Amino acid sequence: MDLLQNQQFRFGENGERFLVELMPADHSCGFHGIGIDRQTAAALLHANLHDAEVKDFVASDLLAAIQTGERASFPHHLRHDSELWSRLADYYRCQEALDHRCREARSFLRDVGASAVVQGSVERRGLVVALQLFFNELKEKASALPSGREKILVFQLLAQCKSQEKEALAATDATAQALQRLRQQCGKQVAAYVSWVGSDATFWLSFLRGCGSSDHAGGLLDALAKVAGLTIRVWAEGHKAPLLCLLHEARFGSRLVNLWYKSEMGHFDRLVPCG
Secondary structure, rough: OHHHHHHOOEEEEEOOOOEEEEEOOOOHHHHHHOOOOOHHHHHHHHHHOOOHHHHHHHHHHHHHHHHHOOOOOOOOOHOOHHHHHHHHHHHHHHHHHHHHHHHHHHHHHHHOOHHHHHHHHHHHHHHHHHHHHHHHHHHHHHHOOOHHHHHHHHHHHHHHHHHHHHHHHHHHHHHHHHHHHHHHHHHHHHHHHHHHHOOOOOOOOOOOOOOOOOOOOOOOOHHHHHHHHHEEEEEEEEOOOOOOOEEEEEEEEEEEEEEEEOOOOOEEEEEOOOO
């Protein structure tokens, strides 16, 4: 009875009941949680880097890592890849230019009195689509107006809107191309990244959020799930805390592993389903 009282249980939002297995707080908690030590994990990944999906998962993880970590914290081979960091800087420049273009276009739509539908679509469907919607609205308005000053003003707005659309599209394309070049360079460094994972005891098992095929994000955890034939579910406290919600899922095998991710600690514990 005393043992049962000392056990910790957590519940999911859909009624799931889990026994919590505490993992050591030694930067390897994620590896402990899935039952694969980091050296074995690195060996499995190295042996499967010929798999395009595994390679892409690892490259995505590296892409996220270089955007959140300091260059000096990376091992020598990655730290001194000047092409990698140059392409990251190029991506940041393009993203900054795109952000500036978005701010200008939003101001344009607001200042010229675009409809609430158009302005709301900026967040829902993207800036280029919003400008296209506004352009179509203006065309309909112009076609219904008689010749005169008001129609001329609408034609002027049409020209401004088309100019804004072209500039937004160019900035969007430039950013996408810069990101693609950066991803390609990350792909060239996946072996070095995996070696770092296996040799640095402070490297924790990371994941990029996504549940289901529509928003599947991938990352190091997904790569390991695939090479080890696992289905890994990552849970965390959501808006219904203390209930747990499914934060991420990597479905690659029949053996199921549930992890509880504690974001404030950057720590994983294992969850064991129970009745």
